[in-house]
Amino acid sequence: MRTGRREFAPPRFDLTMLRYLLNKIALLIPTLVGITICAFAFVRLLPGDPILAMAGEHGVAPARYEELKEQFGYNLPIWQQYARYVGEVATGDFGVSISSKRPVLEEFKTLFPATLELSFFAMVFAMVIGIPAGIFAAVKRGSWFDQSLMGTALVGYSMPIFWWGLLLIIFFSGYLGWTPVSGRIGLQFFFKPITGFMTIDSLLYGKWDAFRSALSHLVLPSIVLGTIPLAVIARQTRSAMLEVLGEDYVRTARAKGLSAARVIGVHALRNALIPVVTTIGLQVGTLLAGAILTETIFAWPGIGKWMVDSIFKRDYVVVQSGLLLIALIVMAVNLIVDVLYAVINPRIRAA
Amino acid sequence: MTQTEIAPMAAGSPDRLTGLKTFWHYFSVNRGAVIGLVVFILLVLAALFAPLLAPYAPDIQDKAAFLRPPAWQEGGSTQYLLGTDPVGRDILSRLLYGARFSLLIGAVVVTLALTGGITLGLLAGYFRGWVDVAIMRIMDLILAFPSLLLALVLVTILGPGLFNAMLAIALVLQPHFARLVRAAVMAEKSREYVVAAKVAGAGHLRLMLATILPNCLAPLIVQGTLSFSNAILEAAALGFLGLGAQPPTPEWGTMLASAREFILRAWWVVTFPGLAILITVLAINLIGDGLRDALDPKLRRS
Numbered sequence: 001m002r003t004g005r006r007e008f009a010p011p012r013f014d015l016t017m018l019r020y021l022l023n024k025i026a027l028l029i030p031t032l033v034g035i036t037i038c039a040f041a042f043v044r045l046l047p048g049d050p051i052l053a054m055a056g057e058h059g060v061a062p063a064r065y066e067e068l069k070e071q072f073g074y075n076l077p078i079w080q081q082y083a084r085y086v087g088e089v090a091t092g093d094f095g096v097s098i099s100s101k102r103p104v105l106e107e108f109k110t111l112f113p114a115t116l117e118l119s120f121f122a123m124v125f126a127m128v129i130g131i132p133a134g135i136f137a138a139v140k141r142g143s144w145f146d147q148s149l150m151g152t153a154l155v156g157y158s159m160p161i162f163w164w165g166l167l168l169i170i171f172f173s174g175y176l177g178w179t180p181v182s183g184r185i186g187l188q189f190f191f192k193p194i195t196g197f198m199t200i201d202s203l204l205y206g207k208w209d210a211f212r213s214a215l216s217h218l219v220l221p222s223i224v225l226g227t228i229p230l231a232v233i234a235r236q237t238r239s240a241m242l243e244v245l246g247e248d249y250v251r252t253a254r255a256k257g258l259s260a261a262r263v264i265g266v267h268a269l270r271n272a273l274i275p276v277v278t279t280i281g282l283q284v285g286t287l288l289a290g291a292i293l294t295e296t297i298f299a300w301p302g303i304g305k306w307m308v309d310s311i312f313k314r315d316y317v318v319v320q321s322g323l324l325l326i327a328l329i330v331m332a333v334n335l336i337v338d339v340l341y342a343v344i345n346p347r348i349r350a351a
Numbered sequence: 352m353t354q355t356e357i358a359p360m361a362a363g364s365p366d367r368l369t370g371l372k373t374f375w376h377y378f379s380v381n382r383g384a385v386i387g388l389v390v391f392i393l394l395v396l397a398a399l400f401a402p403l404l405a406p407y408a409p410d411i412q413d414k415a416a417f418l419r420p421p422a423w424q425e426g427g428s429t430q431y432l433l434g435t436d437p438v439g440r441d442i443l444s445r446l447l448y449g450a451r452f453s454l455l456i457g458a459v460v461v462t463l464a465l466t467g468g469i470t471l472g473l474l475a476g477y478f479r480g481w482v483d484v485a486i487m488r489i490m491d492l493i494l495a496f497p498s499l500l501l502a503l504v505l506v507t508i509l510g511p512g513l514f515n516a517m518l519a520i521a522l523v524l525q526p527h528f529a530r531l532v533r534a535a536v537m538a539e540k541s542r543e544y545v546v547a548a549k550v551a552g553a554g555h556l557r558l559m560l561a562t563i564l565p566n567c568l569a570p571l572i573v574q575g576t577l578s579f580s581n582a583i584l585e586a587a588a589l590g591f592l593g594l595g596a597q598p599p600t601p602e603w604g605t606m607l608a609s610a611r612e613f614i615l616r617a618w619w620v621v622t623f624p625g626l627a628i629l630i631t632v633l634a635i636n637l638i639g640d641g642l643r644d645a646l647d648p649k650l651r652r653s
Contacts, residue, residue: 030488030491030492031488031491031492031495034488034489034491034492034495035492035495035496038492038496042504042508045508046507046508047508047510151383154383154633154636154637154640155629155633157636158580158584158629158632158633158636159629159632160584160587160588160591160604160625160628160629160632162587162588162591162604162607162625163607163621163624163625163626163628163629164625166607166611166614166621166625167621167622167625169614169615170614170615170618170621170622173615174614174615285496285497285498286497288497288500289497289498289499289500290499292497292499292500292503292592293499293588293591293592296592307500307503308503308592311503311504311507311594312593319504319507323496323500323504326496326497326500327495327496330495330496330497331495
């Protein structure tokens with residue numbers, strides 16, 4: 001037991017860790033530059049004139065056209081345009097939405113909490129079911145439960161989630177009438193956002209019925225968005241558990257006569273969870289891609305729906321900046337996952 | 352990597368038959384994979400013979416039969432087995448024709464992604480140095496975006512439509528192949544058989560394509576299968592969002608998009624196209640799992 005403890009003492013933030021972190025960040029720089037080039041190129045790759053594309057369907061007068069060209073710097077050489085764009089982005093200027101005339105960053109800030117809240121509940125759903133199910137399947141390997149869980153996980157993994165969402169609406173909202181069809185909260189509730197998270201804000205205002213309404217709006221979208229992560233987590237937990245259960249230290253723990261619950265819950269699980277944590281972190285991209293579909297189906301006012309709507313409204317300033325912001329978030333989260341992984345698993349740092 | 356098992360199969364040596372036999376032995380042990388294969392063959396047949404199997408043309412509208420329920424439900428008739436859609440088209444016929452689109456999408460996307468990925472991966476892994484750095488940074492960049500978002504943006508640039516959707520999805524899926532090939536090439540490059548071929552005077556192209564590539568096939572086949580199902584899912588998602596195949600194409604995702612407003616009135620319009628997507632994707636993923644078990648000796652005896 002004692003040796004086990006020592007291994008899990010909080011790791012010191014030593015030089016290897018710092019070197020690892022700097023190395024990771026250095027590797028991200030080309031990606032970061034690439035992302036800005038992609039966003040920069042996006043508007044210029046659109047068919048037709050970028051100014052006309054940004055002006056939308058209304059068009060512009062010739063005089064105004066020249067003015068805009070000057071204003072956005074389209075008369076400059078391309079590398080100067082890029083430098084200018086990077087300068088703007090670096091100072092937090094992401095442009096102004098064509099359709100709403102509001103700064104894109106401001107819109108993003110009001111919509112992002114909705115996506116975050118939905119993603120959070122989706123991940124909770126996926127983990128609360130996926131991890132125990134995966135553990136149980138591994139322990140009862142080859143059993144009836146194991147086989148049906150792995151079958152179900154494959155179905156979940158193959159699920160077209162936009163259809164899954166529609167099915168759930170048909171059954172739970174249409175047939176049973178249990179849950180609302182769309183939105184984040186009942187229309188009768190309105191309060192000024194504090195955190196932007198409906199569940200937290202409603203509690204801060206002390207409105208229980210609003211809290212209940214927010215939760216009932218969250219149920220179906222969370223299930224839909226959490227389905228693929230659930231399948232992935234269940235499979236990953238099972239295989240990580242299977243691997244760990246065959247290790248020497250687990251056999252030793254068993255031989256010492258520790259209870260099965262203790263062996264599985266403490267010795268095996270602690271080590272099995274390392275790859276699972278990474279898997280969970282790497283689901284962020286999947287989650288954001290899934291949010292595009294989930295939010296569209298449930299009219300959830302988050303950044304996924306915002307992107308799709310903007311594409312249809314030809315609001316290319318929003319699409320450009322949204323693309324950039326989302327890629328930055330994915331990048332940042334992946335970095336955090338990498339670092340966390342190195343913190344919990346010291347072997348990685350040396351590599 | 353899996354030289355002993357794979358090399359005879361791929362290189363076309365006299366051992367080819369035994370290789371295939373071993374493969375089939377391990378593949379057929381997996382009941383799910385065999386079921387997946389059977390379903391997939393049925394789908395291919397349905398797609399090929401859609402004009403013979405379908406009771407109606409996919410775009411023919413019966414003005415007397417809007418939103419007719421399926422045959423077994425009250426109000427339905429055997430005339431339209433799975434019911435009709437909001438403009439009176441037979442859903443069964445549209446699904447059968449839709450199988451053509453889904454399989455076509457999978458095949459085209461995987462071909463494009465494989466070709467691109469193999470080329471880039473071979474170049475990166477074989478030459479290393481700045482070629483490797485340049486290619487792999489670009490691959491990292493593509494993977495930095497959520498796949499559906501990148502596909503959406505690419506389709507916005509290229510314009511909506513089935514072909515552009517396929518191009519976009521191929522581009523998004525391609526880095527997985529490039530990474531795989533690169534890793535495999537790097538592992539194989541210093542092996543004796545490659546060095547021997549080099550000493551014998553084989554040129555770069557021959558070394559890359561004829562000597563190394565056949566020995567990287569196993570992981571590529573598995574990844575190709577998974578990408579096939581991914582491509583179908585993503586294309587359906589794009590169709591559902593209105594940026595893939597355009598109506599009245601009987602593509603399954605597009606069918607779902609036009610059925611959305613009727614979900615609370617006519618469950619069958621929504622249920623069947625999605626079920627078709629799920630069954631197809633599931634069948635291919637089952638095959639993929641079976642292939643992985645059969646082709647990867649490391650997992651074989653576990």
